[in-house]
Amino acid sequence: MRELREWAGDIGPVKRIVEVPEEIPTEEPVVVPDPVREPEKVPA
Amino acid sequence: MSEFAGYHLFNHSGAFNDWGPGTNVAGCRSNKKHTAENANESLRIPVLGCGCGFWSFREFEGMLDDLPGASQVVSGSRGMWGFSPTDIGTAKAIGRVENSGRVIEGELGFRAERSRVVEVYDESGNPPVANLAAYFGVPLKPFPWLTVTGTVEVQERPGLASRVSLWTGHETLTFFEKPSSQNYSDLLQASAESPFVTVTYRLHEIGESKVPSIIRVAAG
Secondary structure, eight states: HHHHHHHHOGEEEEEEEEEOOOOOOOOOOOOOOOOOOOOOOOOO | OOEEEEEEEEEESSGGGGGOEEEEEEESOTTTOOBBEEEEEEEESSTTTTSSEEEESSSSGGGGGSTTTOOSOOOOOOTTTOOOOOSSSSSEEEEEEHHHEEEEEEEEEEEEEEEEEEEESSSSSSHHHHHHHHHTTOOOEOOOOOOOOOOOOOEETTOOOOOEEEEESSSSEEEEEEETTTHHHHHHHHHHHOOOOOEEEEEHHHHHHHEEEEEEEEOO
C-alpha cells in the first residue's frame, strides 16, 4: 500500500488501481450535430 | 453510465491529436518509458508519481469553474491545466468520457490508459462546441445538471434570500433564492400550478460542505 500513497495528481488520493474492460458501444442511433461554419471575419 | 466514466474539460492548452473519435490510447509527454503496453507495471500508463493518462473528474460541477458564469471554486477542478495529455485545441467544452484499460481511481476522478468521448455538452449554441461534438461523432447535449422533484416550502427572511425547502419524500434540499430572482418567481408559479416542482441544480463546494443552488425551474 506504500506505493498507493505516493503522489497521484489532482484527482485526489488514490482509492484503487483497476483494469477496466472496454465497453462496446451499443448500436443505438446517435444524433450528431452538423458542423457549423463560423462567419468569416471581414477586415475593417 | 459506467462506474469509470468521468467528465473532461477540453481546453486550449493541449494538442489536437491527443483526442480523436473512438477509443484513444494515452501517451506520456514527460517519460518515453511510460507506455500503455509496458509489461513493467510500474511503467505502464497511467504511472503513479507521473501525470500521464487521460484525466477526467467524477463530478460534472468540477469542470465548471472556468466556464462563464461559474466563478465558484468547486470540486475536482484543481490541476486540470497541469499534466493532462488530454486536451484539444479547438474549443473549450465539457465532455463525458468512458475510461478503460489501466485506471487509477482517485477521490476526485480518474487517470486512464484508454478513454473514449461519448457526449459533449453545451447550452450556449457555440458553433465550435458543436463542431467538437461532430468531430468526435457524439451527441451534443445540455449540461447534465442534477435534478430533483418534490414539494416546495418557502420561508421568507426580510432583507435576506428566502429559504426554499424542497421535500422529495425521503430528503429535504434547502436552497436560498432572492425574492427578486427569476427562479423565485418560477418556483412560486410552478408550486401554485402543481404540488410537485422539478428543479435542476448544482452543488458548490464551500469548505467541507456542498451547497446546492438552483439553475432553473423546470417548466410544468
